[in-house]
Amino acid sequence: MSDPVAANADLLKTWVSPAALASIAKWYAKAGEVATAEMVSIDSKNMTLNCRFVGISHKTVVVAFKPRLASYEDAQDRLLEMKAISQEGLGKTKPPKISSFRLQSTGIPDGIFIFTLFPYLMFSPPHGGSRFFHPAQLVQSRVDGKYIGMAFAAGVGWHALNTLYTWTLCWKHSIPFGATVAYTGMTMFTGFHTWVDLRKRIREARIDAARKSA
Structure with missing residues (x-):
């Protein structure tokens, strides 16, 4: 049975920008001063990034997905969420504001x-x-x-x-x-x-x- 995420890897590789992938590598993989990153591969378990560091050196970084991705649509949302969380954690953006109450x-x-x-x-x-x-x-x-x-x-x-x-x-x-x-x-x-x-x-x-x- 083929991996539902790997089957759409080519589409997902361009889903978030190199700068966002660099933030994800810094925050989730503790990769250090990543200047930019490129997604090499992705499946339901993890994604592999080719990271360029300050000083032009390169390194392969693997970021695990916890929990595993369930589908292509799940992968899209998770990558965007990881982008937001990593940028919040690195001080680049602020957490989202919720302005009202919703009854559950x-x-x-x-x-x-x-x-x-x-x-x-x-x-x-x-x-x-x-x-x-x-x-x-x-x-x-x-x-x-x-x-x-x-x-x-x-x-x-x-x-x-x-x-x-x-x-x-x-x-x-x-x-x-x-x-x-x-x-x-x-x-x-x-x-x-x-x-x-x-x-x-x-x-x-x-x-x-x-x-x-x-």
């Missing part, structure tokens, strides 16, 4: 589960009351309350760690205060689902910016 609804059931079910189990009276409390009382009779509390604390703690990571993304990408509050608050409720979508938006912004730049 897939994590809402997780939030409802943690912040509704656990308090219901923990704070329902152990005896008597309305029928509404009977399911909680059944669980309380079979599970020690401290384990329910520990599970709730673990869930909240995990969401808090995810919220901290979301805040770092918002800070790095200059997200306005209102949108930052929305992103961090929603992460506290839904967990990782929110920052996964935010990272997707950041990736899309990077690729779009890299596509428009020289």
